[in-house]
Amino acid sequence: MKNWRMLLYSILLTAGVLLLIFPVSSAQEQGSGETVYFVPVEETVERGLQAFMKRAVESAEEQGVDHIVFELNTPGGRVDAAGEIARTIRETEIPTTAFVVREAMSAGAYISLNADEIVMQPGTEMGSAQVIDGTGSAADDKAQSAWLANMRSAAELNDRDPVYALAMADPSIEIEELNLGEGELLTLTASEAESVGYAEAVVNDREALLEYLNMENAQVEEFELSAAEQIARIVTHPIVIPILLSVGSLGLILELYSPGFGIPGIMGASALFLFFFGHTVAGFAGWEAMILFIVGAGLLALEVFSPSFGIFGILGLGAILTSLILSSFSTFYIIVSFVIAIIVTIAGMLVLMKYIDRAGPMKRVVLQDATTTELGYISNETRNELEGQTGTALTVLRPSGSAMIGEERLDVVSEGGYIEQGRKIKVIAVSGSRVVVRDISGSETD
Incomplete structure (x- = not known):
């Protein structure tokens, strides 16, 4: 019975993961055989969106979709991601329409x-x-020149006057008919875009759009971001990457200084898992990168517990950096993020080492108890009561030996001189287990 239950749990877990990564598109209308895909292009244009757009177009091609509508509402974003998205749109043989539902600024344009x-x-x-x-x-100037060339090519792709595309990216271009002066970037309203040939139509909603496309009876399907892709869009953002790496490295290093596996370790491991998970979903990382990172982390831990004069540490850092490079869309940017994470980690450790034992919740990870004499802990019994007592040297003291003090045989040491066996001695100092004696035979009087 237990085996069947475990099998059922495994099947449900597998199905849940598959639905998380590959959601089912929802059909909204039943039509005459034609199918229109509505694909959202929202928020910042980045690498996570690029992976989503590629999957959407590939899915449309596999299903034989008749038309793809990209619903745009974006303030722009990364140029490199926009370039890859544009290439994906250009290379598909399925007719495409960009439907601007709020704004298509910068990379969105x-x-x-x-x-x-x-x-x-x-x-x-x-x-x-x-x-x-x-x-x-x-x-x-170099980057600007390349971008202007891209804008010109995109405009000419569908016989649009490139001057308006260039004016969107170059503030030195003036267009009198639109009252665009020097120093301003062109932003077209819907009516202006239609008047200059940059919009084929202005419509109120999807129904009007489908009517314009002569596909009012088509089956409409929503292509939505999966939960995994939503996570990927967040964690592949250029600002989030160094934050994840910093939290990951600082959390794991702090965990080395606290017993067991607690909150710092969970936070560090979760941050690094999100980094690799997001980059894997986005198509940048493979399992080999994650395995290489684990090997690197293991080498660093080995260096901490079994010092190798830096060999394991260097190999570990090299493996971790290589795994991050393999996972990233930009070698330069991931190296910068890695350096930022190292700086943040070092600074964080210095602050924690200085203030962690003073106040606040982090004080709990530091052992505050001490084995003091006041609490009953005694590492060595001090015989202060022996001081001033007299006795007899049972052996020669040179300077250490044995003596009988009162009725107790003790190990003693002379204050520096030689004392013969049988001589009368006196305890002059006691420090821990060290009992110092002096020869007093010569000072005795009859």
């Missing part, structure tokens, strides 16, 4: 231009596509 048609809802916008660097400033 570039993605829209690569679709076969652009349709916008009233009150929506498209444009403002200048390349910026990590500091929020305009990118260098």
Whole structure:
């Protein structure tokens, strides 16, 4: 009975994981045989969205979908991710429509231009596509030139006047008919986009869009992000990656200094699991990268408990860095994130080592008890009561030997001189188990 129960649990767990990674698309309408895929393009354009878009197009191709509609509502994002998404859209043989439902700014405008048609809802916008660097400033001339070429090519792909695409990315271009002066980036409203040929139609909703496409009787299917892909979109964000690596490294290192496996270890392991899980779902990492990371972590632990003059430590760091590079979409960015994580970890450990035993909840991970004499712990009994007592040297003291003090035989040491056997002695100091005596035979009087 127990085996059947375990088998049932295993089947349910496997089914749950498969549904998490590969959700079932939901059909909303039954039609005449034609099928339209609605694919959301929302929030920031990044590598997680790229993986989702690729899966959506591949699924549409496998199922023989007749039309794909990309519903855009994005402020933009990474240029490299937008480039890969645009390539995926261009290379499919299925007719595509970019349906702007709120805004298609920056990278979103570039993605829209690569679709076969652009349709916008009233009150929506498209444009403002200048390349910026990590500091929020305009990118260098080389990057800007390449991006302008991409915008021009995307516009010309469907016979659109490239001057408007260039004006979206280059503030030096002026367009009098749209009252666009120098120093401004072009952002087209729905009506403006239609008037300059950048939108084939302006419609109110999906029903009007399907009517425009002559597919009002088509079967509509929603292609949704799986829970795994939603996680992947978060953890592959350029800002989140160094945070995960920092939390992971700091948590695991802190765990080495606390007994058992507690909160720091759970936080560190969870952060690193999310990193590899997200990058695996996004298609950047494989199991080999995770295995290499585990080997590297093991080598670092081995260096801590069995020092090898740095050999295991160097090999461990090398294995971990290699695994991160294999998992990442950008070697440069993952190296920068790795360096940030190391700096944060070192700084965090220094702070914790200085303040962890003073106050706050972290004080609980530090052992505060001490085996003091006040609590009854005695490492060595001190015989202070012997001080001042007299006795006889039972052996020669040179300077140590045995003596009879009162009725007790003790190991004693002279204060530095030689004392013959049988001489009269006096205890002059006691320190722990060390009893110091002095020869007093010469000072005795009859």
